[in-house]
Amino acid sequence: MSALINALSTRELAEIDDEISHAPYRSAVAIDALKIVQAHRGWVSDESIKALATYLEMSAAELDSIATFYNLIYRRPVGDKVILFCDSVSCWIRGCAKLEQHIGDRLGIKRGETTADNRYTLLPVPCLGACDKAPVMMVGDDLHENLTADSIDAILADDSTSRGEHD
C-alpha cells in the first residue's frame, strides 16, 4: 500500500488531504482528487488511478468509472495545453466546423489528437456557456470568443510567444 501511495506527490497528497478534511468519507472527494492529480500531471494514468483508489479507500474500478465518466478528466496523455473547441448548436450555426478545419490544418491534428511537439491537444466540447459570443474555444484556461480564422491564428501565435518567454 505504501508503495502505491508514494506514487502521489507530497503536494498532491496535501491538497487531497485538505479536501478530505471537509468530506464525510474519503471516497467522497474522488472527483476533486482526480482534478488535483490532473492539475499536477496534466492527465490521470492507470498508476495514478490505483494509487488514488487505495488512498481514498475505494476500488480502482469504482474510481475509474468516475474518471472515465467525465470527459474533462484525461485518462490519456494530452499536450501542454488542451484546446476545447465548442461544436454545439450556437457555435455550429456560427460556422465552427470551418474553424475547426482551420485549427486542424494549422496544427496538423484532428480532434482527439495531440501535436507532434506535444503542445496542443484538440478536443471538441459541447457548449462552453458563451453562446452569445459564438464561436468560442478555450486554450488552456483562457476563453476566446467570436473566433475567426484570423483571430485563431493570432491566438496560437500569441500563445507560442508567451510560452517561449517562459521556456
Added chain:
Amino acid sequence: MPTIYIDGQAHEVSEGDNLLQAALGLGLDLPYFCWHPAMGSIGACRQCAVLQYQDEDDTRGRIVMGCMTPVTEGARFSLAADRAQAFREDIIESLMLNHPHDCPVCAEGGECHLQDMTVMVGHRDREYQGRKNTHRNQHLGPLIHHEMNRCITCYRCTRYYRDYAGGTDLAAMASHDHVYFGRHEEGVLESEFAGNLVEVCPTGVFTDKSLVHDYTRKWDLQSAPSVCTACSVGCNIMPGERYGKLKRIHNRFNHDVNGYFLCDRGRFGGHFVNSEDRIPAVGKRDGDGRFSAVDADSAVSSIAALLRQGKTIGIGSPRSSVEANYLLRELVGAENYCTGMSAQEGALVQHALQQLEQSQALVPSIRAMESADAVLVLGEDVTNTAPRIALALRQSVRNKAYAMAADLRLEAWQDAAIRNLAQDQRSPLSVLSVAATRLDDVASHTAQLCPDDIARVGFAIAAELEGALPAVDLGAELAELAKTIADTLRSADIPLVVSGTGCGHSGILDASAAIARALTGPDRPAQLSFCLAECNSLGAALVADGAGMGLEEVLELAAQDGIDNLLILENDLFRRTSCSKADSLFQAAGNVVLLDTLTTPTCDNADWVLPTSSFAETEGTLISQEGRAQRHFPVFNSVAPIRENWRWLLDIGHCAEVATCKSMVHFDDVTTSCANTIKTLFGICAAAPAASSVPAADKVPRQTHRFSGRTAMRANISVHEPRQPTDEESPLSFTMEGHSAEHNGALLPYVWSPGWNSNQSLHKYQSAVGGALQGGTAGTRLIEPGDIDAAQESSGSTAPALNAGEYRLVPLYRIFGSEEMSVRAPAVAQLCRPAGLEMPASVAAELGVSNGDGVTLTATTGNVDLEVTINDSLAANCVGYSHGVSGTGGLVPGSATKLCRAENWQRAPELIGTDRGATTA
C-alpha cells in the same frame, strides 16, 4: 388484491407488485431488460414501456415504465396500444445501434434474452447506417468470456456484481454511447459469484468460457435436474451434456435454496466430469503391481467372493449419495461401516446433527437466512466453505434498508430508491473468525480470534442473552464485544447464528447452539445453521445411524487384528489422514477394493478398482446442511464399464447374496429400503418422485423439442442410429418426446417457453413471478425444530494448551482448492495455488521467515514443509494451513504445532516481466 385493467380486461393482481411483474404473472408478454426478479427495478432500459390511462375517459394515456409503476386499485394500462408497441420497438432499435448482430458466433445465441425481446417487439429491419462503436474485450480469467460489443447497457451486470454480490472490481466505465462494462484493467474477476453474470447478462457479453471453447447450443443440450456436489449447501443445478461431455452448468431455480444464483465453485467445478483422469476400466492389480483391465461381471463375482470370506470393513464417503452409503453399510454390516470421515470430523458432524435435531431454533433455508435481521457468524469462513450462504448473508444486511423503505411505503422492488435511502446503513452482521473474511466489508462487528476464544465469546454471548453472568473470564474488550453482539441479536425479530465444522472445534458448535437456545422465544423464531464439509456429510452421518466408525478406528482395528477386505466407496483416504497412516492401513488390509470416479492416490493402493459414474451420470440423494434431502438425476449415461456407484454395490450384493439386497432391483428400491431401515432417513423418498410415479408416456424429456442431429451425431462411428437409451431408474427419459410442462419441482431439466428461449422463461414455471415453482419446491426437509432444547454440557475449550514455541494450527479454506473434485476441473485448477501456511507478521518475525520462504511444520503425523504467506489478520499465535489442498491431509485442525524455517527450501521463481496475453486462453 387490487383489480387493474390491461387493454380493457380486468385482472386481479398481487398488492405491492409492479406492472411488469403483474403482467408477466398473468402470462402476458411484456419485454424487459434491466428488471430482475431478485434485484428489483431501476427503470434504466425503458424496454417495459406501457400506456397508463388517467381514468376511463382518458383515451390518450401516457407512456410509463411497467417495472417502475405500482399496481393500484382501478389502474388502467395498455400493452397493446400502437404507441406503446412503437415505443418498445424504438427502444430495441436504439439499444441495437452498436450491436454487432453476431448471433451465429455468439455463445448466447438460441438462449438470448435480447434475441427473444427483439422478436417479441417485432423489430426486424435495421435502419441505422452509421459506424458502430467497437470495444476491446478484457481477459477476465479462466471462467468468464467477455465480448463487450454485444452490450445493450442495461446495467444488470454491475448491479448484480457490485450491489448484490459485493464485488468491487467490475464497473461501468465512460458515458454516452461508449459505456463499457469491465475491470479497471484485465485480470481475473475477484468475486466468488462472478459466474452468475453469465445468466444475469441478457446478452452475450459475459458467457461461460469453457462452453465458448467447446460449444453446444442450448437446444442441443441434454439436461437433467441435478444438485451441486461441491459443498454442503446443495444448490440445484441444470448440467447440460452433448457427445458424452458435460458442457455447462446452469442454475436450477429452487425458491428455498439457491434461488437464482450459484457460486463459481459449483458452476465451473463440475467439469471434472470430463477429466482425463476418469477411471476408464475395471482394474485388477497383478502380482507385479500393475493394473490390468478385467471384465466387469467377473470382477463383481470375485469381489463378492472376497466379501463372503473374511471380515470386510466398508469405508463410505460424505461425497457419495445416501443410497450408495446405505448399500455399502448393508454389504459390510452396520458395525463394519465407517462414514469415511476422520474421527474428529465424524464426531463434529454427529455433534452438529444432534444440536440441530434438539434445537428449538429453525434450521433455516437460504431464503430464510436472507430474511434474518441480525446475524452472527461464529468461526466459519462461509465464503469459502459454503459460498452460497455468504451471498445470502450479504442480502440479510439489507433488511435494515427494507425496513426503512417500508416506513416510507416504498415497495421492495424500488431498488435505486431504497439503496439511496439507506446508503450504508445495514442490519447487524457480526463475524468472529480466525482470519479476516470476505464478508467483513458488510459486517458491523468483526474480530479475529483463535478457535477457543471464538467459542468462549460465543458462550459469553449466550450467557449475556440469558441474563446470566458470563461463564468465562474474557477480558474487558472481548466481554464488551460479546455484550454488543448479544444486544444486536436480542433486538432482532429473526436472529440467525451461522457456524460450522470449519474450525474443527466442537465448542464453537456448542456455543452457537447455546446462543440459538437463548434467543428462541415463543414469538421469536431464532435460526441456527451449520456449514459442513461436503455435499453429503450429513447424509453419511445419518446412514451411520448413531454408530459408524471414524477412519482412526479402522486404522486401530487394522493395526490390532488386520482387516481381510477394505471396500472403499469414492473416498481418497490421503485427504483425510496422513500418508503414513493411510499407507499402514493399506498394508494391514488383505484386499482393497475401491469404487471411484477419478484416479486418486488411494487408487494406487487398491487391488481392485471399479469405475463409477460422476454425479452427472447417476441418481442419488444428498442431504444438505439444511437437512434437505435432494435428488440428482443422471444427465447422460456413462460409458460401460463405468457404472453408477449404487449399481456396482447392488450387483456385488446380489452376487454375495446379501439378504437385504435380494429385494432391490432399481434405484428407488434402494432409497425405499434405506428409508424403511433408518428412522431419521424416513423422509428421503419424498425428495423427488419415484420412477414408477410417472407413466412411461409422461416421462420428463431431457432433450429439448428442438434437439437436433440425433440421427447424425454418431455418424462418424456408425451410420445406424442406435435406439435411444431407456431410463428405468427415473421419471425422466432420454428423448425429446414427452410431457414437459407442470413437472414436479424436483424434475425440471431446463426452462424454455414459447417466445422465451432464455433462462428468463423461468417465470413461466413459477407460481408467482420470483416465487416457488408451480410443481413445488424441490427437496424435502428432514430436520424440523425439536421440542426440548436441553442445555448441553460443554467444556468450551477443546484445544490442547500451547507450550512455549508452539502455535495453534487452524484450517483456512479456499473456494478454489479446498474441495476435492472441483479442483480437477481444468478452468478451476487454473485458479488454485499450492498449499501454504499463513501466519501473522509477528510469528514470521519469530521464525525469521517472510513471504515465499518455507517452514517445516512438526505434526504428530510427520513433518510437512509449506510456503509462508503473511496474513496479518490471523489471530495471535495462530497459523493457518490450506485445508483440503494436496499435501495437508494429515494436519489436525486445532492442534499445537512447532515450526521452524525449512532447510533446503526452494523459493518459487518470481515473475519479473509479465506474460499477459501469452496466458489468455
